[in-house]
Amino acid sequence: MKFVNRRSKQNTEISMLNLIDVIFMLLIFFMIATTFNKYSQFQLSIPKSDAKFDEKEETRAEIVVDRNRNYYIKIGDNVKQISLESIPAELAKLPKELLGNITVTADEHLEYGIIVETMAKLKNNNIKNINLNIQKNNK
Numbered sequence: 062m063k064f065v066n067r068r069s070k071q072n073t074e075i076s077m078l079n080l081i082d083v084i085f086m087l088l089i090f091f092m093i094a095t096t097f098n099k100y101s102q103f104q105l106s107i108p109k110s111d112a113k114f115d116e117k118e119e120t121r122a123e124i125v126v127d128r129n130r131n132y133y134i135k136i137g138d139n140v141k142q143i144s145l146e147s148i149p150a151e152l153a154k155l156p157k158e159l160l161g162n163i164t165v166t167a168d169e170h171l172e173y174g175i176i177v178e179t180m181a182k183l184k185n186n187n188i189k190n191i192n193l194n195i196q197k198n199n200k
Contacts, residue, residue, distance in 0.1 A: 122130070122132070122159040126179060128189040147181045160187075166194035 125133040125140075132143050134151050136159065145153050152160065163183060167176050176193075183191050 068195065122155060122162075123164045123166055124179060126165070126167040126171060126175065126185070128170045130171070130175060132179075145179065145182065148179075149186050152183075152188070154184045162190045163188050164192040164194050 121137060123135040125135055127133075132145055132148070134141050134143050134148075136155070141151075165176065165179055167179070167184070180191055
């Protein structure tokens with residue numbers, strides 16, 4: 062007696078189209094849900110305050126000091142690592158319109174003297190308006 066195999070072998074492939082759709086939806090979700098920190102490249106923890114802030118025009122030149130005492134000068138989206146001693150030379154390269162208003166952004170774990178020393182370097186180079194960057198407390 063001869064047995065006949067009635068079950069034929071079926072093609073057992075997995076469709077990749079559904080997987081692509083799911084991955085695309087996850088990508089969109091994480092792009093929307095992610096918050097962007099413009100100081101993430103410096104690994105800064107900026108101090109927070111409950112003070113009321115005046116909305117002023119954006120500062121285009123910024124001195125950033127991280128907790129390891131690394132100094133950066135940030136002009137627009139361009140960032141350059143500098144030293145404390147080279148701040149006067151870097152300021153001399155800037156156009157006059159950028160020198161009117163400079164912001165100092167420093168990590169909240171830095172000693173107060175380091176921030177004062179940085180501000181003194183700026184004042185010695187005839188910078189009139191020096192702003193300290195702090196964040197609002199979210200309540």
